[in-house]
């Protein structure tokens with residue numbers, strides 16, 4: 168069935184093919200747009216045999232209606248999607264929580280801003296050996312524009328990426344180009360410790376059908392549900408083929424009301440899956456795959472943050488003042504202030520300390536006077552619109568917030 172499907176899918180579209188007009192006049196040149204050709208399935212994934220026992224942890228971060236997943240497999244570190252621009256504190260938290268200082272690879276499933284938005288900021292803080300994308304895409308410029316010297320590796324279906332001795336990410340899709348880029352999402356399978364995880368990006372029912380018709384084995388234990396759990400993905404036939412026991416949905420119903428749709432959750436439950444939605448965890452779901460293949464899912468447990476809080480967030484002065492209301496010195500290295508309206512982030516430099524009872528001011532480049540620290544922006548706080556300042560610790564926890572005045 169697989170071979171038949173490959174033959175069916177290859178050569179359907181995309182090759183330069185000078186045509187003729189109906190009246191026999193000037194030939195019409197068909198132009199191939201890179202990334203829109205259907206791809207034949209490589210046999211690489213059929214050649215591997217996962218083996219050995221490995222330490223495996225995955226973090227499914229709460230980054231709103233967006234995807235950001237970290238994996239530590241043995242000594243290697245990986246990220247699948249980078250959330251939105253404002254997810255950067257959470258990405259750093261993911262690295263801290265898994266004890267990672269660099270990554271072996273970043274997979275970007277497709278280039279919607281809720282999957283690639285945080286990549287630029289992440290690459291300003293951390294190194295990675297490669298950025299992996301699919302070959303098929305409507306547009307990879309959003310990765311090309313930020314990757315610098317880091318190689319981008321375009322993956323065809325059937326390709327594999329090794330994550331240590333006896334462990335591989337296997338590329339199951341995309342196979343067929345679809346004008347709706349969600350359906351060009353990179354679909355990855357990870358078989359480790361005798362357990363199978365399937366990461367679906369924003370795959371919708373069209374791509375699900377393509378993979379099923381191509382004869383891909385979609386059976387899994389853990390399913391990263393496609394397209395934020397909306398009802399235009401996770402069809403009943405796809406669910407029958409995947410039969411997960413654990414399902415993770417990256418969603419936030421406040422941001423997008425049809426994400427984590429009740430019909431999808433009901434269908435997953437009916438299929439026997441425990442369902443976890445990232446909006447229900449403060450920071451991340453911490454998933455472990457034991458050497459025996461057992462999957463456990465827990466909320467990340469965090470250290471208690473010091474009692475640091477906002478004193479004021481001034482629109483007119485463009486100045487934030489913080490105080491340490493605790494009785495011990497607070498290390499603010501790697502803490503963040505987020506301006507929700509401006510979508511701007513300030514990261515406290517390493518070595519920033521705030522003594523017990525002390526205050527610390529953070530201005531912008533336009534702020535008069537001598538603030539202790541300066542945000543590298545002319546102004547941050549909107550002069551007329553309401554803005555919400557959020558103080559975030561290096562573990563991604565929201566420590567305090569204040570509406571600008």
Ligand SMILES: [Fe+2]
Nearest residue numbers: 279281282369
């Ligand atoms: Fe998305």
